[in-house]
Amino acid sequence: MSRTLFGTDGVRGRANAHPMTAEMALKLGAAAGRYFRRDGKSGHRVVIGKDTRLSGYMFENALTAGLTSTGMNVLLLGPVPTPAVGYLTTSMRADVGIMISASHNPHEDNGIKFFGPDGYKLSDEAEAEIETLVANGVEPAVAANIGRARRIDDGRFRYVERAKASFPTHLRLKGLKVVIDCANGAAYRTAPEVLWELGAEVIPLGVTPDGLNINKGCGSTHPEAAAEAVVAHGADVGISLDGDADRLMIIDETGNVADGDQIMALMASRWAEEGRLRGGALVATVMSNLGLERFLQGRGLRLERTPVGDRYVVERMRAGGFNLGGEQSGHIVFTDYATTGDGLIAALQFLAGMAETGKPASALSKSFDRVPQLLRNVRYDEGATPLETLTVQKAIAAAEARLDGNGRLLIRKSGTEPLIRVMAESEDATLMETVVGSVVEAVEASA
Structure with a gap:
């Protein structure tokens, strides 16, 4: 079965535009509810977390409506990191976990990620089955079997304890001054709390979300904000998280960034x-x-x-x-x-x-010297298929031939944005620039 709604990390797009509409979220909720309640029995539950995007309220309500319409009971966690949803899905014995987030993307975007009862993200096959249910429609539960929804107020505290448990019990962070940039996202409370409880002197950034400033000039995609703070405060280290706190960058005491x-x-x-x-x-x-x-x-x-x-x-x-x-x-x-x-x-x-x-x-934070790497992104119109055009394929083949034995070339379509990513590695900087430029030019002409 093929997937058209799901990308590399759930369903994602611009809020209030296909596929990220309230209507689609309702259908996805109903489809996921039917998929995970195939035995027809009652008592099934789902946990839903979200980041701090304004559109999260809309998708949270739409998903809840779809899920409860099939008899699923919904537990609403509010703003929590994506890994908290994976953990709490298993901890709360839920049948499915859902995270509403577009990760490192700007606030205009949003996404829906699904976790199975084991806390791991769904397989391609499971996502394809849910897509089929979305396309074919789902029969709702009878009135007496409609699910319930309730708020879970201590979800982030449970995750805080889980995160602290990963830190060696014989160690403390006393004496370390740590800059933590939470990207105005899902970890804006949990991350500073964990570091403080472990003994660090905490300098928080990106902890005043307003629904529109997630990832804006901060977080892992803009580590320069934390780097400036590390130097200005004489901190020992900086940590930059992204909007849903499932990724990070490390900044050393001099302001250098480690990926x-x-x-x-x-x-x-x-x-x-x-x-x-x-x-x-x-x-x-x-x-x-x-x-x-x-x-x-x-x-x-x-x-x-x-x-x-x-x-x-x-x-x-x-x-x-x-x-x-x-x-x-x-x-x-x-x-x-x-x-x-x-x-x-x-x-x-x-x-x-x-x-x-x-x-x-x-x-x-520096274990090896990087082989020079060049990555360029080419945006294309929705519905276009530039990688399937003959001119682009010829340009890629020619670039690979030129790099043979002197590096590697990777061309891929982004699973979260309408972008073609063109990346090359080579100790020969001139050759690397040339091959990437030739492919980018061909893609732009076909986009």
């Missing part, structure tokens, strides 16, 4: 030394830098690559029995502690390294 590849390199090497890295491998996507792969090989470790999307990373981790993976963009997955990318737990693992070794952030 997900550097954080994963640190954790893989530390865990391998401690005998904690299962399978002798790190799972990452095709976007991760070639320098990371070489770093791991030098330590007798493997890099297992997957398609882009933390759900594909997690699927490979589960299939291979691995416990560490993630994305260059800052999704870091520790399956010992969480079922999905968790920016706060990843930050705590980095801070634990600082507390345990006494080393500054700058000594831990």
Whole structure:
């Protein structure tokens, strides 16, 4: 079965435009309710979390209507990080979890992500079945079997305790001055609370959400805000989360930014030394830098690559029995502690390294020299298929031929935005610029 509504991370788009309309959210809620209540019995429940976008109210109500119409009982968590929904789905014995968020995107966008009863994101097959139910329509429950909805006031506190439990019990953050940028998003209360409770001196940024300022000039896509604060306050380290707090960037005491590849390199090497890295491998996507792969090989470790999307990373981790993976963009997955990318737990693992070794952030946040990498995004009109045109395919083939033996080229369609991402890696900067430019030019002409 094919999927047209679902991308690499749920259903996503501009709020109040297809597919992110209240009508579609109601249909998705009803379809998910029918899918997870196929036995026809009562007592099924779903937890719903959201970030701080203004449109979250609309989608929360529409999903609730659709779900309760099929007999599902809805537990509303309010603003919580995406990983909190994965955790609370299992903790509260729910049949499904839903997160309303467009992650690092601006406030105009929103999305709907589904988690199964095991706390993991749904498979492609499950999403395709839900799409089929959306297309065919769902028979509602009889009046006596309509579900109920209630607010859960302590969801974020339960997640706070879960996150703290991932931090070694013999360590404290006393003496560390930490800048935490919450992107005016879902972790605007939980992240500062966790750091303060563990003993850090906390300098919070991005903790005044107004529904419209999520990710605006702050967070993991704009780490310069936290970098400036680190330098200005003489902080030991900075942490930049995104809007739903499932990804992060680390800023050292000098203001330099470390991406997900550097954080994963640190954790893989530390865990391998401690005998904690299962399978002798790190799972990452095709976007991760070639320098990371070489770093791991030098330590007798493997890099297992997957398609882009933390759900594909997690699927490979589960299939291979691995416990560490993630994305260059800052999704870091520790399956010992969480079922999905968790920016706060990843930050705590980095801070634990600082507390345990006494080393500054700058000594831990750069494990390898990156192979020069160039990424350009080309926006295209909805409905266009530039990658299927002959001119673009010829340009890609020619670029790959020129790079042969001198780097690698990756062309992919974004699963969350109407973008074609053109990325190349090579020690030859001129060659890299040339091949990326040739493909971008061809895509722009066909977009």
